[in-house]
Amino acid sequence: MTTTATAPTRDLAIAATGLRKAYGEKTVLDGIDLAVPAGTVFSLLGPNGAGKTTAVQILSTLIGADGGDVRVAGYDLATQAHAVRAAIGVTGQFSAVDNLITGEENMLLMADLHHLGRREGRRITAELLAAFDLVEAAGKPASTYSGGMRRRLDIAMTLVGGPRVIFLDEPTTGLDPRSRHGMWRIIRDLVADGVTVFLTTQYLDEADELADRIAVLDGGRLVAQGTAEELKRLVPGGHVRLRFTDPAAYGSAAAALREASRDDASLTLRIPSDGGQRQLRAVLDWLDTAGVEADELTVHTPDLDDVFFALTASPTSPASPSAPAAPAAGADSKETVR
Amino acid sequence: MSAPSLSPSPAASPSPSPSLRLTVRDSATMLRRNLLHARRYPSLTLNVLLTPVVLLLLFVYVLGDTLSAGLAGHPDRGQYLAYVVPGILMLTVGGASLGTAVSVCTDMTEGIIARFRTMAISRGAVLFGHVAGGVLQVMISVVLVTGVALAIGFRPDATPVEWLAALGLAVLVSLALTWLAVGIGLSSPTPEGASNVGLPLLMLPFLGSAFVPVDSMPGWFRWFAEYQPFTPFIETLRGLLLGSAIGKDGWLALGWGVALVVLGQLWSTALFTRDPSR
Structure with missing residues (x-):
């Protein structure tokens, strides 16, 4: 040396x-x-x-x-x-x-x-x-x-x-x-x-x-x-979250937005999105077409929390994160981390 | 606030190893820190001082007549006072060094020790500071206990040279027991543990010639009592202060003292410099 x-x-x-x-x-x-x-x-x-x-x-x-x-x-x-x-x-x-x-x-x-x-x-x-x-x-x-x-x-x-x-x-x-x-x-x-x-x-x-x-x-x-x-950028964690109070509205929205992941307990839908204007408008158009109104709409852009959970979630962490499942888990348990 | 406005310290210019001068300087800094602790929190120091004084009064005024009757054939409290003071003084040294074991162990649990380890200071400084502070406290205790003994009628017949030799012996013994105590403090996980492991420092004088001559002990035990370090220490001090025969005990005391200083320092340094992760 x-x-x-x-x-x-x-x-x-x-x-x-x-x-x-x-x-x-x-x-x-x-x-x-x-x-x-x-x-x-x-x-x-x-x-x-x-x-x-x-x-x-x-x-x-x-x-x-x-x-x-x-x-x-x-x-x-x-x-x-x-x-x-x-x-x-x-x-x-x-x-x-x-x-x-x-x-x-x-x-x-x-x-x-x-x-x-x-x-x-x-x-x-x-x-x-x-x-x-x-x-x-x-x-x-x-x-x-x-x-x-x-x-x-x-x-x-x-x-x-x-x-x-x-x-x-x-x-x-x-x-x-x-x-x-x-x-x-x-x-x-x-x-x-x-x-x-x-x-x-x-x-x-x-x-x-x-x-x-x-x-x-x-x-x-x-x-x-x-x-x-x-x-x-390593983590595709962006999504739009729609929350409903009326189970019926939630049900029809879930039927209309097939690519959304459902959380029946809290009546929320999660739609993958990069948070861009175009994608956001598409979501709103779908809602209009289906004739349902969400009580709350939030746009979630990936942050380091998503990265953290995606990279450190499984015991055998791969260098490149696989998957939409990891960010979702991250967003859900985020509050308990902070 | 800005770091550059702080002019770089001399330590920032790297040297291959700290010189002796820096070792002395860092040790003096650590000594000041320990003395500051002792001054701010004197309870441990007082405790260390109180034990020998109480024992002195107990043995002279409560047990003195009876014990001296056994020794001299007739009760003579004054004679027993003369006999017991050298033993009490060595017990003072042992007890005070036990205090050092506790304070070293307590200090090692402080986060600041980790900071010292990541600073460009002499590795030995932390220990030298403790040893110097410990010896200083022991010697103060010895002087105060001697004062109490003189006040209640202890009358040594030592010449100035013998006084000086007695002082030298006290310093050697306190240095030896303090290094040992530092090792005990470093090797104990808790201050209570250090206090337990260090208990022989306080108890060994009882198992030697501090309170009664070893001749009066059963044969199997007498051998241990005669050669364990405290008996030669006590007998040599007795000889210097009161003129009794020292004989082989002088050399035994010197040998034990030097050996314990060397062993205690090697042991303590090895404990302190070992990688804490291994």
Whole structure:
């Protein structure tokens, strides 16, 4: 293996090939390839237990891999772990703040461990506490912080050393909507400053919102990779949904629209559609012709939820999703996921 | 808010391995963190201090007359006080290091330890910080318990050199037991577990010469009592403070002390640096 950083690898903040990890008999990562360009947000998406946290733990030098070549910030993970650590910042899934001391003391501890001078450490601490809206709470023990405050302190601590690559493992899990949007703003600011962000999440809208590239991890393999738009194109999930209150109207509509899939319990019909004007008009024309009136009409365009369910639904996920059945299942159980 | 406005830290310029200077600096940072914990939450520290003082008062004022009658043939509480103080001091060291085992174990459950592992700091710093903090707490406890002993009439006849040697012995023993305690703390899944596994640190002085001479014990047990580390520690301290014969116990104490420091450090370091996923 050569260690000279050629042009393409220099531009990659994270480059992994054939990353493998097993716990005993259980394979958690089964040959993962990752390429994250510097200054972008990369989101690793997957259901619980897919191996997201394991991937972050390996990439951030916390645990060792069983196989594969990994370079982070241009350094080899296996032989230059110390240099990798100097370049990265990590905010794990579980709070990594010292609960027994105050927020400010936590920040100064980080400044000391980055070997900043006393004045420099104080300056950066004050700057970050202000930026993360923690000035008021700075003198209180971290154990008294709310979930959102603790997460903000956690990220502020991660930023003390000015890391070039930041790993965020489910940074908004358990946060209220306002804190979540605050976190998104923080992540966007970081990227605007040229930092590379490696983000894991189980919230699809979060990946959609933030990530330049998304990889879907399932059963230890990457089942899809691309931009949010590219991933959405993988799945034919669009449909028009008609809901009725009158069973008779539902019955005659179902008879008229033969290609619709029926849900007799909730009196709804689902007609495959790309959401375009022409198809929508055709549906309305059919309804007019049949002389029935739906109580509610909704147009559903494919989103990452559909992708997620299509790609991770079955235990033996194929790389190319088969099927109209999967998106339908996705749309139905979506509410329970959010 | 912006990351670039934060000037890059010296650590951002990668070095192949942290130098000794950085190890010392990081360890000092970790020590400050542990002392901050101890100052903020003194309950554990007080608890560690209280046990030996209570035992000292109990053995001198409740049991002293009877025990000294068995030792010297006639009741003499003052003489028993002199006999028991070196034992109580070593028990103080053992008990205080048990506190370190509990606090190390508690600390390892904190998420911040994972953060330390992903930072470019000296790997040993976390442990060195705990050991330095632990030894410091042990020595403070030893000084305070010695103060209580002097206040109730303990009158050692040690020369300044003997005092210095006694201090050195206390530091060696606390270093040895603290490293051992750090290993116990690292290997225990819960603080309660660490407290249970570490109990011998508090109990072994009872099974040695802390309260009664080993000669008075049954033959099969005497062999264990005579050679287990606490008896040479106690006998050497007794010799230094009160002028009793030290004999082979001096070398035994030194040997046990150095061996336990080395073993404790190797064991702890292996536990801390092992891959948590294996």
